[in-house]
Amino acid sequence: MIHIGNLNDSLWIARPLAQNHxxxxxxxxxxxxxxxxxxxxxxxxxxxxxxxxxxxxxxxxxxxxxxxxxxxxxxxxxxxxxxxxxxxxxxxxxxxxxxxxxxxxxxxxxxxxxxxxxxxxxxSAPINLLVPVRKHRSARVQALTEFLETTLKG
Known part of the structure; x- marks a missing residue:
């Protein structure tokens, strides 16, 4: 899930993707x-x-x-x-x-x-990828995370 702004829910981990001026x-x-x-x-x-x-x-x-x-x-x-x-x-x-x-x-x-x-x-309201608080994430979630981090951070 993509989220813009600060995270208030502890059921998710926010992975910063990009600044949002x-x-x-x-x-x-x-x-x-x-x-x-x-x-x-x-x-x-x-x-x-x-x-x-x-x-x-x-x-x-x-x-x-x-x-x-x-x-x-x-x-x-x-x-x-x-x-x-x-x-x-x-x-x-x-x-x-x-x-x-x-x-x-x-x-x-x-x-x-x-x-x-x-x-x-x-x-700013940073753009974050929200991932569940689980030790083991699926390969698809991990691939999406890596793709977004690489693409948006340039």
């Missing part, structure tokens, strides 16, 4: 109308789009810049359990979304989304 993004139209936030605190006056995944508190956004760390409690304007829906809302100008780099790279390249607060890093 996350970015804050909004459409050019949204930023033209509402302004571009220049500090994390300014997000409080923006429409933020949250995605409810796993058991995470999706209203807490963790940012860092050098040694400075900032945790913000976001009041979501929109909330979805589907990341592609949340990304489309951002593309439609409905707010600022926190998404994985791999999910928004194409929309940024095409100009549909723009990164905001680019000098701040957001907490």
């Amino acid at each position: 996350r970015w804050l993004c909004a459409s050019p139209a949204y930023l033209d109308q509402h302004g571009v936030p220049s500090t994390p605190d300014e997000l409080a006056s923006h429409r933020c789009i949250c995605i409810r995944e796993n058991d995470e508190d999706v209203t807490l956004w963790h940012l860092s810049k050098g040694h400075a760390k900032k945790t913000l409690r976001i009041e979501p304007a929109l909330l979805s359990n589907d990341g592609s829906v949340a990304r489309r809302w951002a593309e439609q100008g409905l707010g600022i979304v926190l998404r994985s780099q791999w999910d928004v790279s194409e929309a940024i390249a095409s100009g549909n989304l723009v990164r905001v607060l680019t000098d701040w890093q957001l907490a």
Whole structure:
């Protein structure tokens, strides 16, 4: 099983496969109308789009810049359990979304989304392979593990 984010279930072992950097993004139209936030605190006056995944508190956004760390409690304007829906809302100008780099790279390249607060890093949500806590794994599980580790780590 592939899992994105932190693991809270001890019945599984997480095998890290790849980093998963996350970015804050909004459409050019949204930023033209509402302004571009220049500090994390300014997000409080923006429409933020949250995605409810796993058991995470999706209203807490963790940012860092050098040694400075900032945790913000976001009041979501929109909330979805589907990341592609949340990304489309951002593309439609409905707010600022926190998404994985791999999910928004194409929309940024095409100009549909723009990164905001680019000098701040957001907490990453690593991509893990979850394997059962068993001493002996099947040959298929072991082969998949080796393939994914080799492919994703380059």
